[in-house]
Amino acid sequence: MRKLITILLVLFSTVIFAQDDIYIPDRPGFTYNTHLVGLHQMDVEFGFGYSYLLGDRRFYNTTAIRYGAFKFLEFRYQMDFGNVTNDSNLNLSGIERATIGVKLPIYTNDKILSVAIVGSTYLPTLGYWATTEFAPSLTLALQKSFGKCLLLGNSGIMWDGIDPRGKGTASLALYYFPTKFGFFIETFCMYSNYSTSLNLFDFGMVYCVTDDLMLDLSAGMNYVDTWDDAFINCGLAWRIPNKNK
Numbered sequence: 431m432r433k434l435i436t437i438l439l440v441l442f443s444t445v446i447f448a449q450d451d452i453y454i455p456d457r458p459g460f461t462y463n464t465h466l467v468g469l470h471q472m473d474v475e476f477g478f479g480y481s482y483l484l485g486d487r488r489f490y491n492t493t494a495i496r497y498g499a500f501k502f503l504e505f506r507y508q509m510d511f512g513n514v515t516n517d518s519n520l521n522l523s524g525i526e527r528a529t530i531g532v533k534l535p536i537y538t539n540d541k542i543l544s545v546a547i548v549g550s551t552y553l554p555t556l557g558y559w560a561t562t563e564f565a566p567s568l569t570l571a572l573q574k575s576f577g578k579c580l581l582l583g584n585s586g587i588m589w590d591g592i593d594p595r596g597k598g599t600a601s602l603a604l605y606y607f608p609t610k611f612g613f614f615i616e617t618f619c620m621y622s623n624y625s626t627s628l629n630l631f632d633f634g635m636v637y638c639v640t641d642d643l644m645l646d647l648s649a650g651m652n653y654v655d656t657w658d659d660a661f662i663n664c665g666l667a668w669r670i671p672n673k674n675k
Contacts, residue, residue, distance in 0.1 A: 455667030456494070458634055458646035460618040461582045461603040464535055464546035464573040466504045467496040472670050473642075479663030483652070484628075488514045490526070492665075496533075506531040506550065510557070527557040533571075540575040547571070552591060565591030569599065580605040588620075597622045605636070612636040614648075629654035632661075642669040 454465045457475050467473045477492040490512035498504045510526040531550025538544045552565040569586030582603040589596045603616035613635050621627040632650025639645060644667045652659035 453642055453669045455644055456496070457644070457665055457667050458636065458648045458663060459582075459601075459603045459614060459616045459632065460630070461584050461601040461616060462533070462546070462548045462569060462571040463582055464538065464544040464571045466533060466535060467498045467669060469498045469501045471672050472497045473667060474670070475665065475667040477663055477665035479661055481661035483659045483661065486514050486516050486520070488512050502535065504533045506533060522558045525557040527559045528553045540573055540580070542574070544573040545571070546573075548586075554591065561591030563591045565589050567599075578607050580607070595622060610638045612638070616650075627654065628652065634663075642671060643667070
């Protein structure tokens with residue numbers, strides 16, 4: 431009986447936490463995955479790109495840090511830098527905004543369905559897109575594997591800190607990893623009942639240099655409103671080795 435109980439406990443913990451050591455960054459797409467960075471692990475994720483969206487020309491850099499404070503929770507911080515110009519003489523440079531957040535897995539078994547909650551908020555008064563209010567968002571993240579394919583889905587709600595009404599978000603991404611090179615396609619939508627929806631389609635590739643270092647390249651466009659809205663982006667994600675683990 432004791433051996434049976436031990437086997438059941440091992441199987442249970444394997445089902446819940448089997449994927450913890452697999453490093454999956456939140457780059458390069460818009461869709462969150464359900465995995466944590468790992469207990470007492472930290473990663474840094476950099477992105478560099480150019481976009482022409484909604485009339486604004488933007489060169490940008492994103493810097494994100496994730497830290498696995500607990501087996502069931504990671505802390506997240508991101509700061510965006512950029513230069514934005516348009517035909518109306520807008521010219522802004524410097525910090526765009528900063529965001530803090532957490533990721534909490536609810537259930538982890540990619541062969542069945544992994545589920546996680548991602549909560550975040552823009553920090554007020556920091557950056558040229560900043561507001562005087564916190565601007566929170568909450569996202570439900572789903573994940574399922576099919577052999578060498580990985581399907582991610584998100585559904586959430588956000589507030590921009592300005593308009594009293596919130597916006598909804600939804601996205602779906604499919605990754606394919608036949609070798610160390612992986613490919614992905616994704617669709618992302620931000621919608622509300624008072625403004626034009628943002629509908630983006632993007633695609634790209636990921637190269638796994640090591641188990642802890644990944645490079646990416648992607649491009650996308652608005653496929654509903656106007657094909658002139660587009661972006662190109664590249665970056666890297668690095669999980670810093672933890673020698674004490």
